[in-house]
Amino acid sequence: MHAPVLVLKDSLKRESGAKVHRANIQASKAVADIIRTTLGPRSMLKMLLDAAGGIVVTNDGNAILRELDLAHPAAKSMIELSRTQDEEVGDGTTSVIILAGELLHVAEAFIDKHYHPTVICRAYTKALEDSIAVLDKIAIPIDVNNRASMLGLVKSCIGTKFTSQFGNLIADLAIDATTTVGVDLGQGLREVDIKKYIKVEKIPGGQLEDSRVLRGVMFNKDVVAPGKMRRRILNPRIILLDCPLEYKKGENQTNAELVREEDWAILLKMEEEYIENICVQILKFKPDLVITEKGLSDLACHYLSKAGVSAIRRLRKTDNNRIARACGAVVVNRPDELQESDVGTGAGLFEVKKIGDEFFTFIVDCKDPKACSVLLRGASKDLLNEVERNLQDAMSVARNILKNPKLLPGGGATELTVSASLKQKSSSIEGVEKWPYEAAAVAFEAIPRTLAQNCGVNVIRTMTALQGKHASEENAWVGIDGNTGAIVDMREQQIWDSFNVKAQTFKTAIEAACMILRIDDIVSGIKKKQAPGAGPAPSKPKIEEEGDADGEQILPD
The missing domain is CATH 3.30.260.10 (TCP-1-like chaperonin intermediate domain)
Known part of the structure; x- marks a missing residue:
């Protein structure tokens, strides 16, 4: 009679070893294949349907992946890459997925040969260090004032x-x-x-050529009392508040019981005096425009309009901060703490215009704006x-x-240069890491190869010609013209990439590939859904004891 073995039933699903590696690599390649055709100037657009029935038409890698609904955990982590890249540098979202997918694809052969994932990751990390060194070597500085x-x-x-x-x-x-x-x-x-200080305002209508950057801020608001308040003021003095210009209500639900009618008149008078007092404190500084993030009562509106002051209420905090940066004002919390230095005098024009059916407020022609709006x-x-x-x-x-302010050549030239350098260096690497290192060098060629595919040229002939040119270091600037598929010098065509974007793309792709390769177990603890009308799920998994051939004994929960 052999010793009993405990088996967990219906609780944890587990996959491990090479099976997991292959599944993860396949999922990552599938994600890369979805957006492979959106790389380069000849890229295809994707039409995405969201859950609400809306349509998005774009070739932005991040926007496409954001709309995908995937179940596989490795595919989800690939999508996260694109989001990270977008938040960090805002570009290269498609390149990073293609490169990570290719790095995993070339690793599959080593997994099949039973290489340990740690060995592959070590080679990839070494390739990353060397590729960043190559980027530093070929980068050229640029004058940002030109x-x-x-x-x-x-x-x-x-x-x-x-x-x-x-x-x-x-x-x-x-x-x-x-x-x-x-x-x-x-x-x-x-x-x-x-993100904080540039606001993009999209207004349908007109032509795209009418889009412009305002030297100041615009927002979707009108003055509180359009008939009484001015809608156009030159060189306005602006006061920004984030407190209500209303009578203070009790913090907790306060009830006041009045016995005599005169007490009601006293209460109203107190309210009126309080609001008048606030308005007097504001009007002391002779503002032309008062903007508050909170409410503004009818009474305060009356006092301000009587003094010829325009007022706007319930503005977003982010918009208020932008106005402060644009016209040099300070957002004040309490009217009694106002100082002359808090008043914004940097704006050249305050104007309310009607565009389409809605009113928009413009605070523009600022002297030295540190925030702006882009009108599209x-x-x-x-x-x-x-x-x-x-x-x-x-x-x-x-x-x-x-x-x-550093530049690198575009059109796949940077990747080809890095690939050629890593191939040369791989001959000096000893031990088992040599082969994955060489494979990483080949993986970098995925970017120019995809560019060539999207142009519709003969990929093998183009890639062979490019590799031949990059065999000598003088041709580090040779790449593919994304429009024609011709092999050209990037300096002549003025096709550039930003150093930050390229470096971030390489780092994110290689680190992500290493992370996915290191996964050797996927354990799912998700309970199966019950059929409708069934009783409550058991709180613990059922444990069976397998005995000898006489039969099974089931241990109680």
């Missing part, structure tokens, strides 16, 4: 996007917006916060959404250049 070179760079980075057909328009908008919000922190450092016009909402996605990418590219 508008023409900045324009060329941003244009080449977003040349793969839908809006590239509109010429310099998006690149111009992006450079204007990012240079506006850039703040020098000294010691060669710059802070460029494009276009035929339809779908078009404007795609233009906004492209603009966000362009602004991220411009921000990366302002933060780290």
Whole structure:
């Protein structure tokens, strides 16, 4: 009689070993294949249907993957890569997925030969260090004050996007917006916060050419009392508040019982005096415009309009902060703490305009705005959404250049140079890591190969010619023209990539590939769904004891 064995039943599903590695690699390759055709200027668009029945048409890798509904855990972590890349540098979302998918694809052969994943990961990490060193060697510095070179760079980075057909328009908008919000922190450092201080306002109607960057801020609000308050003021004095201009209500639900009618009059008078007092404190500073994030009572509106002051209420905190940065005001918490230095005097014009059916407030022509709004016009909402996605990418590219002004050649030239350098270096690597290291070098060729495929040229002939040219170091700038598929010098064609984007792409792809290769167990603790009408699920898994051939004994829970 052999010893009893405990078997867990219906509780944990477990897969392990090479089976898991293969499943993960297949899932990652499937994700990469979905967006492979969206790389480069000749990229295809994807039409996505969301759960609510809405349609998104885009070739932005991150936007496509965001809409996918996947069950496989490894595929989900691939999608996370694209999101990380988008948040960090705003570009290269498609490249990072293709590169990670290719790195996993070339690792599959080593898994089949029973290489240990740690060995493959060690080789990949070494390849990453060496590839970043190659990037540093071939990068060239750029003058951020040279508008023409900045324009060329941003244009080449977003040349793969839908809006590239509109010429310099998006690149111009992006450079204007990012240079506006850039703040020098000294010691060669710059802070460029494009998420916080650049607001994109999309208004359907008009032409795309009517889009512009405002030297100031716009938001979807009208003045509180349109008949009494001015809608256009030159050089306004602006006061920003984040407190209500209403009578203070009790913190907890306060009930007051009044016995005599005169007490009611006293209460109303107290309320009136309180609001008048607040308004007097504000009017002391002779403002032309008062903006508050909270409510503004009719009585306060009366006092302000009597003094010729325009007022706007219930503004978003983010918009209020942008106005403060644009016109030099300080957002004040209590009216009695107002000082002259808190009043914003940097704006040249306050104006309320009607565009379409809605009123928009413009605070523009600011002297030194550190925040701005980008006004986008276009035929339809779908078009404007795609233009906004492209603009966000362009602004991220411009921000990366302002933060780290270095350039690398585009069109797959950088990847081919890195690949050639790693192949040369692999001969000096000893031991079992040599082969995965060489495979990583080959994986970098996935980017130029995909570009060639999307152009419709003969891929094998083009890749062979490129590899031949990159065998000598003088041809580090040779790559594929994404429009024609011809082999050209990137310096002549002005096709560039930002150093930050490339470095981040390599780091994210290789680190993610290593992480997925290190997974050797997938344990699912998800309970099976019960049939309707069945009783409650057992709280513990059923444990069986397998005895000898006489039969099974079931242990109680």
